[in-house]
Amino acid sequence: MNFKNKVVIVTGAARGLGQEYARQFARRGANVAVNDLRDCSETLAIIEQEGAAGIQAETDVTSAESTREMAQAVLDKFGRIDVLVNNAALYGSLSFVPFDRLDEDEWDATMNVNVKGIWQCCKAVVPAMKEQESGSIVNISSLAATYGMPNGLHYTASKAAVIGATRGLARELGRYSVRVNAVAPNVVNTDATGEVFGDKRDKVVDVTMSQQAIRKPLETEDIVGAVLYLGSDHSKLTTGQTIMVDGGTVFL
Numbered sequence: 001m002n003f004k005n006k007v008v009i010v011t012g013a014a015r016g017l018g019q020e021y022a023r024q025f026a027r028r029g030a031n032v033a034v035n036d037l038r039d040c041s042e043t044l045a046i047i048e049q050e051g052a053a054g055i056q057a058e059t060d061v062t063s064a065e066s067t068r069e070m071a072q073a074v075l076d077k078f079g080r081i082d083v084l085v086n087n088a089a090l091y092g093s094l095s096f097v098p099f100d101r102l103d104e105d106e107w108d109a110t111m112n113v114n115v116k117g118i119w120q121c122c123k124a125v126v127p128a129m130k131e132q133e134s135g136s137i138v139n140i141s142s143l144a145a146t147y148g149m150p151n152g153l154h155y156t157a158s159k160a161a162v163i164g165a166t167r168g169l170a171r172e173l174g175r176y177s178v179r180v181n182a183v184a185p186n187v188v189n190t191d192a193t194g195e196v197f198g199d200k201r202d203k204v205v206d207v208t209m210s211q212q213a214i215r216k217p218l219e220t221e222d223i224v225g226a227v228l229y230l231g232s233d234h235s236k237l238t239t240g241q242t243i244m245v246d247g248g249t250v251f252l
Helices: 016-027 041-049 064-078 104-132 143-147 152-178 191-210 221-232
Strands: 007-011 032-037 054-058 083-086 135-140 178-185 244-245
Touching: 007 016, 007 064, 007 104, 007 244, 016 041, 016 221, 032 064, 032 244, 054 064, 054 221, 064 104, 083 104, 083 221, 104 135, 104 152, 104 178, 135 152, 135 221, 143 152, 143 178, 143 244, 152 178, 152 221, 178 221, 221 244
Parallel strands: 007 032, 007 083, 032 054, 083 135, 135 178, 178 244
Antiparallel strands: none
């Protein structure tokens, strides 16, 4: 897949999956804008090592002003926006406990980042995509949304909302040739997963694999292909879909 002269925005790109998405788009010729509340200088260096142009911004995805500034910076630098990967989400810092023990502030923060953040980023970039009459939005959901993860209702509900938002946006934006799809991965071996499960990570991975048709652990690179496909022109008539990258745990 060739992304030469394409402009891609990846949110939550300071590390982990977001950083890998940025790397792989850059490797295929895209100009890549990365943002996070964390410093993205490492990711920007990776983009430049791949021979691509990039910019970084500290962006609060829950803020309309911050996301507008991010989109404008990309347009000022590159003149267009072709792909938005809505990867930013709360996960590693969350408490995974029974639903009636969840902290209300943590519930609100999860919804704010994982759901409202997608809404704000879409509002920021869609005007440019409409003007171009082209664009692809890739939202990152989770197996939790379709399987129903226990002891993580705030995360599960937020990622289910991502799928609903994906479908609604696909209906609204199709007339402008703007596509909206989602990728829903299983547990992936990232730093955030380590933060959630700590010394139980290996056990969680083993239990997770036992429910998969393909019993192999998911690594960061295993998710990239679906994101690249949905961002590319190869999926120009694919919209409103959720691709499960879960080793065959849930069949939609």
